[in-house]
Amino acid sequence: MANPRVTIIRVPFGLGAGRPGAEFGPEAILQAGLMERLEQDGIEVAAVSEIKPPSTTSAEVNPKARYLPEVMDVCGRLADRVAKAITDSTFPLILGGDHSIAAGSIAGATRMRPKLGVIWFDAHTDLNTVLTSPSGNVHGMSLAAALGWTDWRIEDAQGQYTLVDPSHVVFVGSRDLDPGEKDFIRSKGIACYTMHEIDRMGMEAVILQAIRIASHGTDGVHLSFDIDSVDPREAPGTGTPVRGGVSYREAHLALELLSESGCVTSADFVEVNPTLDVNQQTSTLVMELICSLFGERIL
Secondary structure (H helix, E strand, O other): OOOOOEEEEEEOOOOOOOOOOHHHHHHHHHHOOHHHHHHHOOOOEEEEEEOOOOOOOOOOOOOOOEOHHHHHHHHHHHHHHHHHHHHOOOEEEEEEOOHHHHHHHHHHHHHHOOOOEEEEEOOOOOOOOOOOOOOOEHHHOHHHHHOOOOOOOOOOOOOOOOOOOHHHEEEEEEOOOOHHHHHHHHHHOOEEEEHHHHHHHOHHHHHHHHHHHHHOOOOOEEEEEEHHHEOOOOOOOOOOOOOOOEOHHHHHHHHHHHHHHOOEEEEEEEOOOHHHOOOOHHHHHHHHHHHHHOOOOOO
């Protein structure tokens, strides 16, 4: 990825998650030194903005889709901001926040790039709906919304946000899937590289296949990187840790290969929870991974 101009969009929102703390993620990533490292790497940050969380929350919370009105409000405003960043010829870098915000990231990207590919780096696949979700947490429904699988979706006033084609979606690092999600992946034939495939094939082979699938016939690729894809020994500061995840070097290699491919046109990094972190280990790792995506190398 050749030194893009970047628009950083902070989204301090955590109501889509099952436990508080993800709303502090954007600030923690910035405090880890992101701006300084990007400048050091020759990356121009054209603008920094923030999607403020709603000033009030639902009086009654739907247990099957907790804080859905708040999620849709934040995602709608985020989608507009992402679309504007692309119109301004910049790379939208979204700092979450919980993973529910990806519904807004993707919606905004599809307005400008209607044939969007998605690489979903996550321990989970976030394909649940109100009917299949065991928890009712909307951060587990965001990709389902982008695919049109839910009974809610993010749209602008003209309904111009396009649904993502499942054939352009690739999961990487999956290892904790609910039964309804497994059924959906199988029925739609979505490419899913679990930790089993990463163990057997190696990260390089997995990412090269992911790039081929997500970029074939598309006009851009959105990377959605949930830090819980990384093993909790490396990234303890996240709300839904699952052991047996991607290693530190596997994560960096993946981002380095995505950078070299030049296919990624927008990205969000989500689910950093500083209240659960140890010595800023997780926020620092995310900062470093972002820099790898933008071309930083060991030598």
